[in-house]
Amino acid sequence: MAAEAIRAEGNDLYARGRYTQAINKYELYIELVTKEKGGLDRIVCGHSNRAQAYLQLRKYTKALEDVRKALELDPTHLKSLVRKAKALEGLKIYQDVVTIYKSLLQNFKDQLHDVHVKDFLRSLQDAERKDKMTRLGQYEELVDSYWDQPCPNGAPMMEEYVGPVELRRVERMDRGLFATKDLEPGDLLFVSNSIVTVRVPIAKGDIQISVESKSEAMHLVLDSLKRFVNHAFDNLQDFSQFQLLVQVDTLAGPYPTAPLSRDCPSMRYFTPVNALPPGLRNLMRPDLDHPTIRADFSHSTLMKVVERRQFTHWGNDHDELTGIYALPSLMNHSCTPNVTVTTMQNESVTKIFRACKSVKKGEELFYAYHNIFCPLEDRRAFYPTLCCTCARCKLEERLVAEVPALKSLEAQCSKFWEQKSSFSQLSPEERAKRRNQCIICIRLVEELLQKNSKLQILRTHEKDWIRATLIRFHRLLLDPALSLKDDALKEDQLSEMRLIFEAVRAMRTVNPGSDIALAMISEEYSRVVNQNSRKELEPHGLSDLFLTDKSVIRSDDTTQQAFNVCEKGSSRAPLPFEWSYCLWSTVSLSENNEDFKVVESIIMLVKVANYAMHEKPVLQIQVPFLAVSGNSEFHLL
């Protein structure tokens, strides 16, 4: 058959979306026209068309090979240049994409239609933005444009970034992440997207898995995961980080062939390709051969990876959003972390890691894997195989053994918390009684800290550790099920609020910028602003309460640090989820409180925060294993 007829067939198959068959036709066409010595332009056209078909299949390396061949023969072939830009974009080499679009706009201006100029300009801006994110950790433009045009379906996709962190061997914990320079609270460390994100349905009441049923549950998870991985292979073009984790966790994984060991993979494997020097970009793996790779993943391999590398973003009675992450999963846990995490729910669920305390170069970085605002015993139950030995845990271990009153308060705290779901069924009198019991417990904690000889000698931050451990008493006071719905603001409510401010300060000492602390403040303010107009608040000194908190903020380093985290994190944050809390905190700190606009902003943001909390709880709790129902199914988002 004549070459041109074969090309026409290829074009027809392409138009019908049958890209693999189109590629075969173009291959034949290239062979024929090369043999026929039928003119360079035809060879160029063959390669360029095949590149376009590869682009559709997201085989960017192959597409790049083809356009390179085309451009060797004709360096000014417009279609090939555009396809080259698209292939490089797929491979996330944004610096080169920027160069191509700039040159197209400069050198081909006369040949381009207006619509193409607009298109190229948009692509150029997009690539410049992604280049800044991946190389410099600059996200402002993305945030600003999202702010101007918020998307109802969730936050925008963020590119990954790796900043001043490095992996090192750690005794007892295999590896850990360390700071490569002195850090201030709020400094950006790295930004990671999940390699895969799944929505895992869970059976009602099946959220906790006991240690005994763990292996059975794991099998269910793995069955589902296997199905999920199959989906994922079909949907993702870059699975190199997953392969890396397999290598790190199993030693036996065949991918990648680079010299990796269980010890410490080089940071370059986690660094966005765009931020690597060109000489190191050949790390890029060839386009994946899905069936072969799929066959390589056994259940036990997957189990190892899932066990250590999964994060649960949020859960409710029906399902849980879970992702597998590479770099984040190499950071160790502490109950006094120096890093906070913000989660952005977008297509892949982005995690943004920032220092939340001052950190010296060479110090290890830790974040909290789970809720750390609860008694030691409960913290350990979250992750039974991990026994945190941070200074706070060691201190608490000693104190609970030495101070029986503290031990019984901790037990009481956990018991109340467990009963929380039944509070809504209590009669108003019983609810009032339960509230009082909580307040008595909080006062007992304070009394112990002031009067017990063992506790009164603690340093200020250590006292805050204890307060933060028993914070659930305070949180119960905020529980709508315990709310007494009084119309007027009473004196004791004000003093209760002061208790809560104290509690929030304690949380900030333990984990400045923590989303639980921020959520708690917004809940409290929500209660205040919903129940009272400003006029009603003033006689009770409530605006003073705002001011008191602000003056505390100014004189208290830790709290200041927490707000630095928030301010640097998002001066103009997109609304959904945690960022709204951050913005809210920023407002309360930076505005002049004499202007009641602050409270208006708070009301607006609290509404968002409430939405986030009630519709989609955002408090991150990482559990060691996924909870699944009998016939669980993973859904690719």
Ligand SMILES: C[S@@+](CC[C@H](N)C(=O)[O-])C[C@H]1O[C@@H](n2cnc3c(N)ncnc32)[C@H](O)[C@@H]1O
């Ligand atoms: C998500 S991984 C963290 C990275 C891990 N160190 C590595 O090299 O792969 C979680 C595992 O790290 C270890 N780990 C993390 N934090 C720890 C801590 N505070 N104390 C002891 N082990 C810890 C535990 O083995 C835990 O199962």
